[in-house]
Amino acid sequence: MxxxxxxxxxxxxxxxxxxxxxxxxxTGAELVARARAGAASLDGATALAYVGENHPLLPVALLAAAxxxxxxxxxxxxxxxxxxxxxxxxxxxxxxxxDPRTASRLAPRRAVRTLDDWLAVDAxxxxxxIEAPATDDDQVAIVLYTSxxxxxxxxxxxxQRHLMAYxxxxxxxxxxxxxxxxxxxxxxxxxAGMANLLSNLVAGRRLVYLRTFAADRWLDxxxxxxxxxxxxxxxxLARIVDHLDGAPAEVPTxxxxxxxxxxxxxxxxxxALVAFGDTGFVNAYGLTETASTVAVLGPEDHREALHAxxxxxxxxxxxxxxxxxxxxxxxxxxDGRPVPAxxxxxxxxxxxxxxxxxxxxxxxxxxGWFCTRDRVRIDADGYVFIEGRADDTIIxxxxxxxxxxxxxxxxxxxxVAQACVVGVPDEEWGQRILAVVVPSAGATIDAEALRTLxxxxxxxxxxxxxxxxxxALxxxxxxxLLRRAVAxxxxxxxxxx
Amino acid sequence: MSRTLKAGSRLYSAACTTEVIVVKAxxxxxxxxxxxxxxxxxxxxxxxAPAVAAGHEGPTVVGxxxxxxxGTIEVxxxxxxxxxVALDGEALGVKxxxxxxxxx
Numbered sequence: 001m002x003x004x005x006x007x008x009x010x011x012x013x014x015x016x017x018x019x020x021x022x023x024x025x026x027t028g029a030e031l032v033a034r035a036r037a038g039a040a041s042l043d044g045a046t047a048l049a050y051v052g053e054n055h056p057l058l059p060v061a062l063l064a065a066a067x068x069x070x071x072x073x074x075x076x077x078x079x080x081x082x083x084x085x086x087x088x089x090x091x092x093x094x095x096x097x098x099d100p101r102t103a104s105r106l107a108p109r110r111a112v113r114t115l116d117d118w119l120a121v122d123a124x125x126x127x128x129x130i131e132a133p134a135t136d137d138d139q140v141a142i143v144l145y146t147s148x149x150x151x152x153x154x155x156x157x158x159x160q161r162h163l164m165a166y167x168x169x170x171x172x173x174x175x176x177x178x179x180x181x182x183x184x185x186x187x188x189x190x191x192a193g194m195a196n197l198l199s200n201l202v203a204g205r206r207l208v209y210l211r212t213f214a215a216d217r218w219l220d221x222x223x224x225x226x227x228x229x230x231x232x233x234x235x236x237l238a239r240i241v242d243h244l245d246g247a248p249a250e251v252p253t254x255x256x257x258x259x260x261x262x263x264x265x266x267x268x269x270x271x272a273l274v275a276f277g278d279t280g281f282v283n284a285y286g287l288t289e290t291a292s293t294v295a296v297l298g299p300e301d302h303r304e305a306l307h308a309x310x311x312x313x314x315x316x317x318x319x320x321x322x323x324x325x326x327x328x329x330x331x332x333x334x335d336g337r338p339v340p341a342x343x344x345x346x347x348x349x350x351x352x353x354x355x356x357x358x359x360x361x362x363x364x365x366x367x368g369w370f371c372t373r374d375r376v377r378i379d380a381d382g383y384v385f386i387e388g389r390a391d392d393t394i395i396x397x398x399x400x401x402x403x404x405x406x407x408x409x410x411x412x413x414x415x416v417a418q419a420c421v422v423g424v425p426d427e428e429w430g431q432r433i434l435a436v437v438v439p440s441a442g443a444t445i446d447a448e449a450l451r452t453l454x455x456x457x458x459x460x461x462x463x464x465x466x467x468x469x470x471x472a473l474x475x476x477x478x479x480x481l482l483r484r485a486v487a488x489x490x491x492x493x494x495x496x497x
Numbered sequence: 498m499s500r501t502l503k504a505g506s507r508l509y510s511a512a513c514t515t516e517v518i519v520v521k522a523x524x525x526x527x528x529x530x531x532x533x534x535x536x537x538x539x540x541x542x543x544x545x546a547p548a549v550a551a552g553h554e555g556p557t558v559v560g561x562x563x564x565x566x567x568g569t570i571e572v573x574x575x576x577x578x579x580x581x582v583a584l585d586g587e588a589l590g591v592k593x594x595x596x597x598x599x600x601x
Contacts, residue, residue, distance in 0.1 A: 168573070173560025280598065293601060296598055
């Protein structure tokens with residue numbers, strides 16, 4: 001199925017619904033008219049790229065690209081000019097739109113227009129509509145550049161059929177009430193931003209955009225716009241919890257708050273559950289290559305885990321929940337053999353939404369399985385526990401060590417706000433373990449005490465050789481820890497302090 | 498009139514304004530009707546004065562998915578109409594809403 005079908009469904013089923021707001025409410029009928037006119041303006045283009053902050057009419061651009069049968073390519077505007085140009089060079093023949101500030105940055109080197117200008121001139125509701133909208137569901141719908149925490153960014157391709165399989169499998173069309181509104185604060189160049197936009201359009205929920213995230217502005221907007229649903233990445237949730245500093249969130253309209261996109265400290269989730277009271281929490285796990293979510297931990301799971309006495313149930317708060325009914329999973333070892341039930345290995349997924357494709361080709365195996373490169377364990381009740389990226393695994397003296405396991409122990413200590421454990425080259429052991437920690441506000445780190453904590457909880461071979469204190473850790477702006485950068489810095493300065 | 502259906506194909510009711518997309522196609526030849534008449538493959542193949550046959554009143558609702566009891570067929574309504582979708586004379590029912598939490 002193709003997003004052009006969704007456009008038709010919006011036209012016939014949500015024409016009067018206020019789906020967006022931009023100088024007043026924008027109805028489904030206006031969104032569709034603008035998208036059709038925008039699509040007509042893309043005649044001859046090979047793609048529609050957007051480099052910029054969130055914009056209340058961003059869905060017009062995404063749907064216009066779909067109707068025109070070209071890929072929508074959201075690019076991270078926070079990258080250096082050189083990197084942005086490199087990514088845009090991969091899309092010859094693309095129409096390039098940007099926010100005003102980014103447009104002036106890029107203009108010296110390439111033809112670029114602001115999204116506002118394109119909306120005012122080309123994607124007007126009164127503009128001429130595209131005559132023959134695309135319907136081929138094998139067309140590439142979205143190109144996303146992976147965040148590149150372990151390697152250079154790859155161009156991940158999501159075809160129309162993957163997106164629509166995800167949407168049809170997870171959301172019921174027009175199922176939202178007229179009073180429902182979602183606050184979108186995840187940037188457009190992230191799979192969660194795209195999924196956020198599409199899922200809520202399908203549900204018929206009004207989309208309210210936060211141009212850039214700040215905890216106080218997010219809370220103010222939820223209250224002012226009577227937001228019922230929101231999705232954040234873990235760093236955002238951590239900032240909201242910090243901002244509240246123990247006070248209740250006081251957002252009575254907020255029914256559902258989902259988070260995902262990177263690892264989250266269990267402590268942040270527990271604090272957030274207390275601060276948000278009646279709000280239902282959802283943890284979503286997925287990858288760019290899987291067209292968003294493949295596993296969810298729902299509100300009931302969160303509530304049960306928060307109050308449970310059974311340690312197995314309490315631990316679920318640290319899990320990614322259970323797989324969607326439309327997705328199959330297998331846990332395999334590095335050689336591709338299935339591991340026994342409950343064992344740790346690489347998560348493989350299969351299903352209609354699983355794209356597993358880059359500009360360089362498909363990486364699905366002959367049976368359609370995609371290897372996520374995430375090390376996971378699935379318990380007897382089907383809860384998926386993510387132990388980290390396989391590529392982050394430290395191999396010390398032949399022993400495979402997941403940094404996340406050590407980080408989780410460090411994060412339990414009240415003086416530790418953030419932790420990153422990496423392996424650096426070592427002549428004797430192959431790799432040795434170093435930890436970098438960021439202290440909690442006002443706290444002083446006792447490195448020896450932290451090493452003792454890890455040694456007691458895990459074992460000697462997993463104890464960091466040194467604990468380095470830093471003011472901050474490098475993250476991508478969607479909250480993924482840049483281990484490569486941490487490891488490179490430590491390897492370059494081998495004398496452990 | 499029996500025919501083979503294909504997943505992804507679009508069907509236009511010849512009796513009302515309903516349009517559907519086949520999400521899951523049953524094996525072999527089947528008789529699918531919308532509003533009592535076999536659907537056509539293009540909007541311009543519709544008769545000039547479409548009418549829903551008695552006993553085949555719907556309506557269909559956009560966004561709803563219609564399935565048979567055995568789960569052999571699923572169609573998604575992309576445009577609403579007055580007729581009902583039926584397979585081999587049996588009206589299809591609305592597929593239950595998903596019980597998944599909003600993950601995004």
